[in-house]
Amino acid sequence: MRFTIQRDKLINGVQDVMKAISSKTVVPILTGMKMEVRKHGVTLTGSDSDISIESYIPAEDEGKVNVENIEEGTIVLQAKYFPEIVRKLPESQVDIDVDEQFNVKITSGKSEFNLNGQNADEYPLLPQVETENSFEMPIDLLKNMIKQTVFAVSTMETRPILTGVNIKLENQKLVFTATDSHRLAKREIPIPDANMTIEQVVVPGKSLNELSKILNDSEETIEISVTNNQVLFRTKHLNFLSRLLDGNYPETSRLIPDHSKTTIQIKTTPLLRSIERASLLAKEERNNVVKFTNNDDALIEISSNSPEVGNVEEQVTADKVDGENLKISFSSKYMIDALKAIEYDEVIIEFTGAMRPFIIRPIEDDSILQLILPVRTY
Amino acid sequence: MRFTIQRDKLINGVQDVMKAISSKTVVPILTGMKMEVRKHGVTLTGSDSDISIESYIPAEDEGKVNVENIEEGTIVLQAKYFPEIVRKLPESQVDIDVDEQFNVKITSGKSEFNLNGQNADEYPLLPQVETENSFEMPIDLLKNMIKQTVFAVSTMETRPILTGVNIKLENQKLVFTATDSHRLAKREIPIPDANMTIEQVVVPGKSLNELSKILNDSEETIEISVTNNQVLFRTKHLNFLSRLLDGNYPETSRLIPDHSKTTIQIKTTPLLRSIERASLLAKEERNNVVKFTNNDDALIEISSNSPEVGNVEEQVTADKVDGENLKISFSSKYMIDALKAIEYDEVIIEFTGAMRPFIIRPIEDDSILQLILPVRTY
Known part of the structure; x- marks a missing residue:
């Protein structure tokens, strides 16, 4: 040779x-x-x-x-x-x-x-994946969907199925869902040309992260094929093959509340910066909790307390507040991840009470949803 | 407050x-x-x-x-x-x-x-350093002297004195010397305004590295003052104080050979790249040895052998070769460090035999000297 x-x-x-x-x-x-x-x-x-x-x-x-x-x-x-x-x-x-x-x-x-x-x-032979049953989508859109969901997979091996992203294709709609059982990230897009169904497969988060690193941002398409235990991503000069995770992915749709008691419309970046600052005092604690309080006006109070170090308190002005006053505590890390994933200037946060999961979405886009479970502190 | x-x-x-x-x-x-x-x-x-x-x-x-x-x-x-x-x-x-x-x-x-x-x-009081007995030099020159010598200090605590750079000021000449006993780096510059003598002080290599990181490249001057156990570097808005190392620094001048049997004049970058490649196969070995052979012509052969991985062999053309033919082995890391420190396009390497230390200097500048002890392999 x-x-x-x-x-x-x-x-x-x-x-x-x-x-x-x-x-x-x-x-x-x-x-x-x-x-x-x-x-x-x-x-x-x-x-x-x-x-x-x-x-x-x-x-x-x-x-x-x-x-x-x-x-x-x-x-x-x-x-x-x-x-x-x-x-x-x-x-x-x-x-x-x-x-x-x-x-x-x-x-x-x-x-x-x-x-x-x-x-x-x-050298072992790679598994052959039948590529007849496949669909195509733009590479940059796939990278975006990965980025907006994969951070929410679990890093704990106690429930291995949660370390993957759940992928579903039904009625020309592709849905990515990831959850570590404390928060959830979901993104859907239409694939008008897809005339097939993927009931559900779970791709390891690690695989999607590596795939994302290899793919250049481009408007070219990538072909995705699925078999029982493998998924193949194929571009012009690249085959990326990953095993799938075994097991039943939990039914997540019933986690998502269908009504809300408090709705807050707010600019993404000022809220993100404020949560980032509030998280500074709690570096070492795993659950880096911040409090979020809204009173009668549009001023939202973000605060955090770390007895040995000190405390922090800020105000952020919301654009619009509807419904009941609220005091809620949550992990600053989850909130930071969710706000960063959203990529829109303004978000809506929908609360149904201090102990119920809440939803963050962009204001003009229903296809992205971030959900966070609060932490009990009051 | x-x-x-x-x-x-x-x-x-x-x-x-x-x-x-x-x-x-x-x-x-x-x-x-x-x-x-x-x-x-x-x-x-x-x-x-x-x-x-x-x-x-x-x-x-x-x-x-x-x-x-x-x-x-x-x-x-x-x-x-x-x-x-x-x-x-x-x-x-x-x-x-x-x-x-x-x-x-x-x-x-x-x-x-x-x-x-x-x-x-x-908070403890910092030691007071008398700043009357001091000299000044340009900041960028100090950073340069540090960069060209500090890499050669020892990282082993067995002879703590060698973990520092030896600094001497005599007859308006400032000399930095560092050695780990396998190689030596030396740089001197004239300080025409200095009317004082520093017999010798040894500043920890770590301190000089940190100092170098803090100082911005600038033509402003820095003031250097020395007492028994402290050195103070002072710029307009910064005081940098370091303890000195205790002990006797070895007499290094007799290590430096005063004659040579083989002199090779060669372009720095091609030699450096060639040594870097030859070092690739020996990643894990601490003494990452390359062989350097010159025959009758101006072709220098660089080679390295790592039985389990393979071998590499290259030729680099010297600009001028004088004296005896030579086969010598040395640590590629030491050679790479020395060539990088020199900052000139062309160097002279002076050998006095396969088992004797050799010297590398820039071709037009006597103020920098790098010395390396060979490794016995023949």
Whole structure:
């Protein structure tokens, strides 16, 4: 096997698949990176068995030659050394030459590396996902949906199903839901061209975070296919495969109150900054509680108290307040996460009492919903 | 005590003194930041007993009012919370008001923090350094001298004296020397106005690193004063005090060879890149050894071998080679550090045999010297 490749193309491909490679895997060969060279191009693969990433570098793309002097073959490279070597090679072209003892010679300019490779036959085959049953959506919209929900997944392994984002596709409507049982984030969008149904799958939050990092913001589309235990995200040169989480995702719709006793319309940023300041005194406590009080006027009082350190008190002016006066306490972290995810200048907060979950939504958009359970302090 | 201060001035001052404050100190009050308010301005102090930093914010500076509504007093603030609070306050002005029970009220716009302070009488007095016996030098030159030497100090506490930089001032010549006994870095500059002598003091490398971080690159001067066990660096608004290291610094001048058998003149960057690549395969080994071989022509061969991973071999072209052929092995890390410190496009390397220390200097500048002890491999 041998070929000559443009170094920048190789760097990009290597960087993408590295996201799936862990040095801590129990399957030793998975610490390596698989490289498959065919006449039409080079495919790199990395996997930690939960996530697998394939990056494809076509030999020719839009009239530009990326790979040449191709003799086909496969090899597994040491992922601990290969990426850094490629990044530091002196010239813009790289020759890679592999002999039958899996010795890998990497040459660029007057620099020559000889690395011990491994037989690619020992590398596990990736699960095949049927791509006939799939739908497409714009990449930037997918990244946005991930960003607005994934922070709310649970980080505790006590209920593994909650460490994933619940994905549903029904009646041309795609819904992402995440909850750690103390708060919930939900985002939906219409997919007019989708003529299929996904009853529900739960994708690990970690997988979605990695996917989001790899995808460039772009209006190109991504194809999503689901089988029993795998989901495949596919763009032009990238396959991103993740296992799904087993188990029943809790029914979340009944958590969401359908009426409210107090409604507050308020600018997002001033409220966010105020909550951020109120959270400063409670750095170490896990439940970093702030109090939120509204009286008869539009002045909202945000306060927090940390006996050994001191206390903080602020006022933020709401744009509109309807309904009963309210005193409620909640985790400042949850509120900060929710307000940051909303991405609109103004929000509506709907309360149904000091001990009931409350909802935060953007003022002009029903497709995003953030829900937070209060903390009992009064 | 109370005053109103420009938030950006307070942020800068706090940031500087925070560099000296450690949460791990054995003297509890030193986890705090002392604030002294006088009619002429506000002085902030932080200290971990090795390093102490005072930052002064004048009430008025170049016609601009920084501090007003001054009632004099002193307080010690909780350094864990105060900096972040100041940074996040909503308005450009901050009011600070301290009552007799050391309650600190910080107000900015509609935000009010109440922090528990401590009595400043409990804060240790900083050692007084006589500033009559002092010399001045440009700040950017001092930063440069630190950068070119401090990396070579020892990180091992077995010979504490080597964890510092040796500073000497004699006959209007200032010399910085650092060595960990495997390599040495030396830089000297003339100080024409200095009419004093510093026989030798050893300043902890850590102190010089912190000092370097605080000083802005500028052509303004810094005043340096030395007593038996302290050194004071003083700029317009900053006092930086460090303890000195006790003990005898080894005589280093006899380490430096006075003749050479092989002299190689070579471009710095290509050599540096080549050594960096050769070091990639030896990541985990502490002594990350590369071989350097010159034959009859001007081609230098750089190579490294790591049995389990592979090997690397490169050629770099020297501009001029004089003297005997040579095979020598050395730590790639030491060579990388030395070449980076030199800051010139071309260097001369002077060897006196495979087992003798060798010298690297810039081609047009005698004031910088880097010395490395080779490693026995042949």
